[in-house]
Amino acid sequence: MRAACTRGSEEGVGMLWFWILLRIVLSPIMYGAWWPRNRGMRNVPKRGPALLACNHQSFADHFFGPLPLMRPIFFIGKGEYFTGRGIKGLISKAFFTGVGVVPVDRTGGAEADAALQTGLRILGEGKLLGIYPEGTRAPDERLYRGKTGVARLALKSRVPVIPMAMINTFRLMPPGQPYPRLGVRPGVRFGEPMDFSRYFGQEDDREVLRTVTDEIMKAIEKLSGQEYVDRYAAEVKAEMAGKTVRPVEDGDEGIAED
16 A cells, blocks of 8 residues: 555655646647647546546647546556666656556556556556557547456446547657647547446446447547548558467457557
């Protein structure tokens, strides 16, 4: 318990600098330069835990997603973001800590289970937890099949699930673009809380996990207006890069951002 409290305090302190920067410095610049269209903020609770399930189009999502909220959003990231060496490693750790990415604590076992336990801990602390069910940034402007970790988190935590859609951020900052483009108007939309109480206690049923995940992705699709592709984004990205396509395994739940 004491270790969990210590980690929570460190995450809060680590994110404080980014939160101050976003609110005081970046917010006026971002609203002035890009005039983002934001909707549905009232659907996000002002206090208490909630799971925000979002499409992932761009690196810019980390900035424009939390912009209209008065609460920080925490995400779960791969441990490699925090273990680099030298100046580059320190910068990477500082940045990802600042934008609310929490490293997976693997002391309890396999990565999928460790990511789940990390997410449950964050929600148990009454925080907002963001998750990208696609598991990685999409290779284009379409919405891809969700991994079932979002469903397992939703059913185990029993917190409100808020669908969240990033708008135009792929055009704003596509892969290889070092900074957001001017002339593109991004935004974020938050949908109404989703109720999955009818599935509580069935978080180990694969069919239930797939059903819940698909319902969440359908809600994101409705918010975003994206074309839906019933394939995993990681597989499509591998094909586009000419790499061997590794089928996504059941154990790869996509809780931690790749």
